[in-house]
Amino acid sequence: MREADLVVIGGGPAGLCAAISAAESGARVLVIERNKVLGGQLVKQTHMFFGSEKQYASDRGIDIAGMLLNKLGCFNNVEILTETTVVGMYEDGVISVLHKEDVYYKIKPKAVVVSTGAFEKALAFPNNDLPGIYGAGAVQTLMNVHGVKPGDKVLMVGAGNIGLIVSYQLIQAGVEVAAILDAAPRIGGYLVHASKIRRMGVPILTSHTVKEAIGKDFVEKAIVSQVDEKFRPIAGTEKEFDVDVICISVGLTPLNELLSMRGCQMKYVPQLSGFVPIRDENYETTVEYVFAAGDATGVEEASAAMVEGYLAGLCAASKIGCTPDDFDERKSDYVKQLNDLRSGPVSRHILSGIEQIVI
Ligand SMILES: Cc1cc2nc3c(=O)[nH]c(=O)nc-3n(C[C@H](O)[C@H](O)[C@H](O)COP(=O)(O)OP(=O)(O)OC[C@H]3O[C@@H](n4cnc5c(N)ncnc54)[C@H](O)[C@@H]3O)c2cc1C
Numbered sequence: 028m029r030e031a032d033l034v035v036i037g038g039g040p041a042g043l044c045a046a047i048s049a050a051e052s053g054a055r056v057l058v059i060e061r062n063k064v065l066g067g068q069l070v071k072q073t074h075m076f077f078g079s080e081k082q083y084a085s086d087r088g089i090d091i092a093g094m095l096l097n098k099l100g101c102f103n104n105v106e107i108l109t110e111t112t113v114v115g116m117y118e119d120g121v122i123s124v125l126h127k128e129d130v131y132y133k134i135k136p137k138a139v140v141v142s143t144g145a146f147e148k149a150l151a152f153p154n155n156d157l158p159g160i161y162g163a164g165a166v167q168t169l170m171n172v173h174g175v176k177p178g179d180k181v182l183m184v185g186a187g188n189i190g191l192i193v194s195y196q197l198i199q200a201g202v203e204v205a206a207i208l209d210a211a212p213r214i215g216g217y218l219v220h221a222s223k224i225r226r227m228g229v230p231i232l233t234s235h236t237v238k239e240a241i242g243k244d245f246v247e248k249a250i251v252s253q254v255d256e257k258f259r260p261i262a263g264t265e266k267e268f269d270v271d272v273i274c275i276s277v278g279l280t281p282l283n284e285l286l287s288m289r290g291c292q293m294k295y296v297p298q299l300s301g302f303v304p305i306r307d308e309n310y311e312t313t314v315e316y317v318f319a320a321g322d323a324t325g326v327e328e329a330s331a332a333m334v335e336g337y338l339a340g341l342c343a344a345s346k347i348g349c350t351p352d353d354f355d356e357r358k359s360d361y362v363k364q365l366n367d368l369r370s371g372p373v374s375r376h377i378l379s380g381i382e383q384i385v386i
Pocket residue numbers: 036037038039040041042059060061062065066067068069072075076077078111112113114142143144145164167188189192193282320321322323327328329330331332
């Protein structure tokens with residue numbers, strides 16, 4: 028059994044910032060990431076971020092990951108394990124990890140920050156398992172990480188920010204986007220993204236959904252139809268699109284089964300996109316010494332995930348005896364940054380979700 032001070036699970040923006048903040052406070056930190064590279068979702072994001080300067084607005088996601096890694100590299104009290112997945116968190120505080128799918132061992136940390144992010148929601152429709160049907164994250168990974176075009180002609184399902192941004196990136200990569208659908212009567216993403224896409228001639232069909240995929244060995248067609256106010260397909264409104272890719276971008280769900288396994292109290296909060304941990308203002312869950320940050324505590328944005336990470340890392344380090352002299356100033360600065368980020372009208376629903384889980 029290996030001992031550790033603070034273990035950060037997940038090396039996305041929330042986890043990297045938690046590690047930086049805890050290391051700055053003097054804690055010995057072990058970051059565990061299942062992928063080969065750190066950065067989480069950021070490594071596939073080639074677009075410039077919105078938000079405020081403190082959270083790298085106008086920088087590209089991939090560059091933000093690089094900047095956070097440079098910061099982390101300045102500390103000699105941080106150890107990083109990549110290609111290592113945390114597979115269990117147990118009542119006695121032990122966590123179990125699997126390295127490269129064959130080396131299994133246990134770690135007993137004094138405290139943990141769980142920053143495991145979120146996973147993509149799927150859609151149920153006939154033939155939704157045909158090759159050529161991808162989640163938007165997979166399409167981004169193919170194009171932006173591996174330089175592979177997913178196909179020639181795409182139907183995008185979901186007009187939230189992710190659907191709109193990925194559609195734009197597909198067009199930049201030389202892929203035709205036949206249309207963007209959304210079952211909701213309004214476009215969910217920022218209008219600046221939607222206008223850009225519309226100017227490029229891509230129709231955005233609200234109150235529409237994909238009814239069926241057609242194809243033998245791969246997608247050849249998509250049948251879409253209009254939906255009524257209860258999201259039921261309206262017979263007779265079907266249209267066909269000749270496409271070889273259907274990209275599903277209908278939202279994310281917090282990935283936090285490790286917290287449930289550990290016994291943290293969870294609550295279903297639609298505004299935060301799924302089951303999330305009940306926590307205090309320090310991001311400590313109902314299980315002492317277990318903290319959480321980022322999309323795992325509710326799907327939001329990288330900007331909020333980073334600040335939550337800084338705050339959770341600071342408080343987790345303090346909990347195990349590493350309290351810096353400027354603890355109060357740092358904490359109130361992070362709280363203020365989060366309040367500023369959530370001050371716009373778009374964040375009202377997030378705040379109404381957070382109200383339900385903070386004790
Ligand atoms: C297309 C797209 C565009 C976006 N644009 C913006 C934008 O413009 N501005 C913005 O602020 N946000 C944007 N976001 C949102 C942003 O990317 C996320 O909110 C952010 O990445 C969440 O950070 P996180 O650290 O919580 O999770 P993630 O970035 O998902 O990182 C979680 C990490 O944990 C690892 N992990 C999971 N489980 C385990 C385990 N058991 N063991 C070890 N490691 C594990 C994962 O591999 C991953 O690296 C966008 C998202 C997408 C998909």
